[in-house]
Amino acid sequence: MIMTFLELVKLRQSNRAYQDKPVEREKIEQCLEAARLSPSSNNTQGWTFIVINDTELKNRVAKAAFRLWGAFVNQAPVIIALVAEKPLLITRFGVTVKKIDFTLLDMGIAATHICLQAAEIGLGSCMVESFDEKTVKSLLNVPDSRRIALLITLGYPADKQREKKRKTFDEVVRWNKY
């Protein structure tokens, strides 16, 4: 099936139900290759992606996702943790002077690449911000000096395709002035 980029964008959704079916290693690697190639501020590439596919460990990580939003996390056969490495000096300059954390922007772009690549090869995904970072860091041996920006669930989806709920084009797009 040949898909346009916009069709792929519409296909990607936050999947909050998964089939009881493992994900092939090559498919996981393909998603991470898309992340590896994503752009970053000053080409910093300040990220490490931890693949959690050991079921027991994955279930313990899933337990650290807050219940309200995270009840589905343990259904996913794979979780990817996006670890933000120590920012370079130039990135720290951005945080202090411009008050923009470029490392986190970079993580968001990488996360998008993962989820779009997943959708293209028939996988479902969901970015998850609501988890107990301290617990997940200790489960994955992530040093104190690093942050886990996001978890991404990955698996064969079991939920239906939904219509996108979004603001209208005219609400969010302006031309030439605010």
Ligand SMILES: Cc1cc2nc3c(=O)[nH]c(=O)nc-3n(C[C@H](O)[C@H](O)[C@H](O)COP(=O)(O)O)c2cc1C
């Ligand atoms: C940075 C970020 C963090 C998110 N964290 C969560 C989360 O903790 N739990 C969850 O169920 N969905 C989470 N989501 C998914 C959003 O709720 C979802 O993208 C939004 O409602 C739009 O729906 P769609 O992704 O299905 O198009 C997150 C999305 C982003 C971009």
